[in-house]
Amino acid sequence: MDTDRAxxxxxxxxxxxxxxxxxxxxxxxxxxAPLVVRYRSRAASFALAWTGSTEDALDLSQEAFARAFRxxxxxxxARPFYPWLHRILKNLCLNHLGRAFRLREVPLIDAGEQADDxxxxxxxxxxxxxxxxVWEGIRRLGPRDREILILREFQHLTYAEAAVVLGIxxxxxxxxxxxxxxxxxxxxxxxxAGARGGRG
Amino acid sequence: MNMAEDWxxxxxxxxxxxxxxxxREAFExxxxxxxxxxxxxxxxxxLRQVTGGMSLREFPDRIWERYWDGxxxxxxxxxxxxxxxxxxxVLLAGGLYEAALALLRDxxxxxxxxxxxxxxxxxxxxxxxxxxxxxxxMRRRDPYREVER
Numbered sequence: 480m481d482t483d484r485a486x487x488x489x490x491x492x493x494x495x496x497x498x499x500x501x502x503x504x505x506x507x508x509x510x511x512a513p514l515v516v517r518y519r520s521r522a523a524s525f526a527l528a529w530t531g532s533t534e535d536a537l538d539l540s541q542e543a544f545a546r547a548f549r550x551x552x553x554x555x556x557a558r559p560f561y562p563w564l565h566r567i568l569k570n571l572c573l574n575h576l577g578r579a580f581r582l583r584e585v586p587l588i589d590a591g592e593q594a595d596d597x598x599x600x601x602x603x604x605x606x607x608x609x610x611x612x613v614w615e616g617i618r619r620l621g622p623r624d625r626e627i628l629i630l631r632e633f634q635h636l637t638y639a640e641a642a643v644v645l646g647i648x649x650x651x652x653x654x655x656x657x658x659x660x661x662x663x664x665x666x667x668x669x670x671x672a673g674a675r676g677g678r679g
Numbered sequence: 680m681n682m683a684e685d686w687x688x689x690x691x692x693x694x695x696x697x698x699x700x701x702x703r704e705a706f707e708x709x710x711x712x713x714x715x716x717x718x719x720x721x722x723x724x725x726l727r728q729v730t731g732g733m734s735l736r737e738f739p740d741r742i743w744e745r746y747w748d749g750x751x752x753x754x755x756x757x758x759x760x761x762x763x764x765x766x767x768x769v770l771l772a773g774g775l776y777e778a779a780l781a782l783l784r785d786x787x788x789x790x791x792x793x794x795x796x797x798x799x800x801x802x803x804x805x806x807x808x809x810x811x812x813x814x815x816x817m818r819r820r821d822p823y824r825e826v827e828r
């Protein structure tokens with residue numbers, strides 16, 4: 480069975496995935512399990528970045544898989560599965576946030592956070608605060624900006640991969656990402672100015 | 680997109696190393712003569728310094744142990760809920776119909792109760808038809824009907 484990391488390349492349509500989808504279309508629920516295993520981590524992480532709640536992220540990603548299965552007869556197996564799932568999940572996340580926002584945790588970590596925790600606790604706290612500020616900034620952005628920033632900055636998709644997931648040309652990914660970063664930069668201006676002042 | 684915006688939109692591509700070599704070279708030449716572009720690049724580079732090492736928290740392995748079970752249960756329960764809802768709706772509607780009919784036929788009862796039941800039934804029918812019609816009307820004109828919900 481594929482590992483979660485196999486879902487990193489959403490545009491790669493392999494024959495095995497197509498065969499699984501065809502079996503699902505014939506009503507075989509067990510054939511859906513490998514698809515869930517392949518994409519669950521990616522889907523749940525996206526939902527976590529959107530909702531800030533592990534519980535909601537698992538709930539929404541499972542619901543997205545369930546809805547995908549129910550609608551799988553309408554899906555064209557010649558197309559990659561993940562972008563389709565991503566659209567279902569994104570709409571669930573949007574609806575979810577429309578109902579209630581439960582801020583429970585900051586879903587970001589800094590790669591250097593753990594190393595710093597051991598050596599210099601203050602630096603670890605600084606990084607933790609940076610994660611919180613960045614996530615707060617992202618939350619204040621519109622859904623389109625938030626989506627592309629999550630895919631690129633935190634799920635580390637290439638432009639080509641993001642283009643497939645979003646169903647837009649690669650050039651549009653670049654310009655949309657640029658606009659999103661500018662808006663995030665503006666949101667973080669006070670924090671970044673403060674951090675510079677603190678260091679100076 | 681004008682020329683300035685075109686150059687600006689390449690800033691992210693440059694930072695992410697997503698420009699092809701020719702575009703990258705052209706962009707670097709442009710940076711030498713375009714101060715605004717260089718300043719915007721520095722601003723976004725500063726942002727990258729903050730966000731660069733960040734990623735999403737990973738879920739602990741134990742979470743995945745029951746993930747598929749949870750998804751599978753949703754697939755099964757959907758059928759259960761549909762049958763339950765359909766059965767409940769039929770029983771409720773049938774029960775209400777019979778009760779209303781019995782009340783209306785009971786000539787010994789007070790006239791105002793029969794009138795009220797008649798009004799209630801008529802009102803419910805009108806509201807039901809109205810909601811169904813609105814839903815159908817909205818469905819035909821909903822610009823987001825292709826979006827999976």
